[in-house]
Ligand SMILES: Nc1ncnc2c1ncn2[C@@H]1O[C@H](COP(=O)(O)OP(=O)(O)OP(=O)(O)O)[C@@H](O)[C@H]1O
């Protein structure tokens with residue numbers, strides 16, 4: 001039975017909250033001051049504290065708890081109109097806030113969520129140990145400690161409905177992880193709706209996200225559900241969340257907080273049960289500082305942050321990724337080629353590595369990619385140390401793809417359409433040729 005400490009100076013509040021929580025099956029301790037509460041905080045699973053207290057206030061309490069390295073989650077309650085304080089409290093480590101007055105149902109939800117997050121944190125550590133040697137999570141590869149940690153977080157958090165914020169440069173795997181979270185959740189048979197916030201123009205965003213009624217605006221000849229309605233009971237993946245304009249941020253906050261929205265042109269409030277996963281490749285904290293991103297929305301999204309480091313900061317993943325892609329593209333990679341791949345800094349991260357491996361396999365001289373076959377940077381061969389490879393080895397006016405296709409066509413012609421023979425002529429495996437033909441739309 002989880003234990004909850006309630007710190008509230010107003011006796012009436014303290015009593016009602018205490019009764020409600022013990023009625024819900026929690027063990028409750030209650031105090032009127034933070035000083036007293038501090039002594040009990042280590043013995044409970046959750047602290048629920050008022051912000052404004054005589055003597056030490058809620059913020060000071062949070063600081064003390066951190067200073068003493070106590071990880072008991074804290075929910076703060078604050079009177080209406082003091083959102084700034086609540087945000088301040090979240091920054092100091094509070095897991096959630098309850099604006100007063102709140103309903104007891106709302107209290108239950110917030111308490112359950114906070115306890116869930118706490119349990120996740122505890123289990124994460126155990127799981128990391130158990131995972132030990134696992135370098136792959138579904139089709140996501142990673143043996144670096146950072147990726148191992150991410151796998152265990154995903155495993156723990158996926159089954160809950162906690163909001164996840166994925167941060168990382170382009171090509172590090174944010175999409176993949178968002179999908180893995182959905183796949184490992186009880187919502188996996190429900191929709192996974194990806195919303196690319198950059199791709200939707202600002203004036204269309206509201207209707208895209210929340211839908212509209214007939215006649216809501218010129219051209220709205222029918223009514224249409226929005227992405228959040230489509231995603232109901234499933235997962236909404238908000239990609240490039242940093243690009244959401246302020247007017248929409250308020251509405252997203254409402255979805256996250258109250259699970260409510262209205263279609264454009266309607267005043268019927270809809271309730272939605274959507275799990276939110278958001279992603280960004282910019283540092284949202286900078287956007288917070290210059291005021292383009294709302295703090296309250298940020299703290300709502302950042303319940304479970306997952307930071308995916310760039311590939312250059314986890315080079316130990318490269319050999320495993322390369323082997324994985326080599327298998328996918330039916331080729332093999334020599335040690336010399338691997339060294340080349342390890343030496344590069346991968347500004348385009350895993351996406352770029354995948355492309356380079358694919359291209360190198362397809363254009364290699366023999367069945368194995370040798371160091372000289374590695375084609376980094378838009379299809380050109382890696383420059384050999386000390387010299388420069390011919391920059392203009394492509395026939396005038398031809399793209400790499402066109403050139404490649406012309407060679408493949410030529411080989412097929414010479415082999416009278418026999419694919420095994422054409423593959424031999426090209427120095428490719430049959431699989432690699434077949435794969436390439438599929439890519440070119442020439443298979444079958
Ligand atoms: N750990 C990994 N294991 C295997 N493949 C990966 C991994 N990470 C990324 N990839 C591959 O790299 C490509 C890019 O990944 P993804 O689309 O998930 O990146 P992203 O972070 O969402 O990028 P962007 O910010 O540009 O949207 C995908 O084709 C994916 O298959």
Ligand SMILES: [Mg+2]
Pocket residue numbers: 174175239
């Ligand atoms: Mg993406």
